[in-house]
Amino acid sequence: MTSNQITIALTKGRIEKDTVKLLEKAGFDMSFMADKGRNLIFESPDKRFRFLLVKAPDVTTYVRHGVADIGIVGKDVLVEHPTGYLEMLDLNFGLCKFSVASTEDYNPDDHKRKRIATKYPT
Template identity: 90%
Template sequence: MTNQMTIALTKGRIEKDTVALLKKAGFDMSFMADKGRNLIFESPDKKFRFLLVKAPDVTTYVRHGVADIGVVGKDVLIEHPMGYLEMLDLNFGLCKFTVASVPSYNPNDHKRKRIATKYPTVARDYFNKKGEDVEIISIQGSVEISPVLGLADAIVDIVETGNTLVANGLVVFEDICRISARLIANKAAIKNNPELMAFIKKIEAIVGNEEVPFK
């Protein structure tokens, strides 16, 4: 690999799991051990440059060619679906989109429901497919309290352990879809840099082609 590869990802679990995956692929990732407050990291051999950005911004950096590839949750890709190539399901960061509410919620009644969510596209598409007309209430903070306080009938949110739902007296009524970390690529970079495709093939050989289910 001669050309430097720029990878955009988010701080936290996705960053740690990506670094672990690259270690498994045989790359020296020790330069990522002590990050402090830095947001840009370059490997000593100049093979990699990492950009730590907010999750929705991963798609923006890849779309505009500032990053060659990005690692981000499928939830972000559903909300920001354009301008990049989705290359691999990395099978980590597993969780799911669900419809949850207080126990008295009835998903099968025919009234027009108010749905609170940080993911309006996901929520709207899901209920549209069910043939239900819903009012989407966009919430940026903790959505779990909205059914409890009567702001919404139910929520659409990401569930990993379910502990936060239980703590707020909510239960899952419907599963929407599985979520996992995905590797995305800039369209021009894939076309013009054969080394990038070779790198992606190397990662694919490690993660495999089979989807790991979320249990």
């Protein structure tokens, strides 16, 4: 790693492909990601950028501790772990559905108060 190199933490998993496509569209040569194997650290061919492929909650940790200069992560991580990060841009991908399930005999007209447990902020 050189002192002029910018380190970008990327979320591995569900939004990884969309992130790589976005970076390619922005002009980054991301060809090294096509055959990444089990590697989690990559350098751009011109050595100007280093990419870290990490779990979503770790992106903010890497940025907070200076391991990465910038990170691309889902908004859910920023909401669940409010630590003063700036959302620079909504990339408009990685959208999800939120579903509620019940038993077959559940009657929605039953007005008894229901309690729903969730990790999401209310």
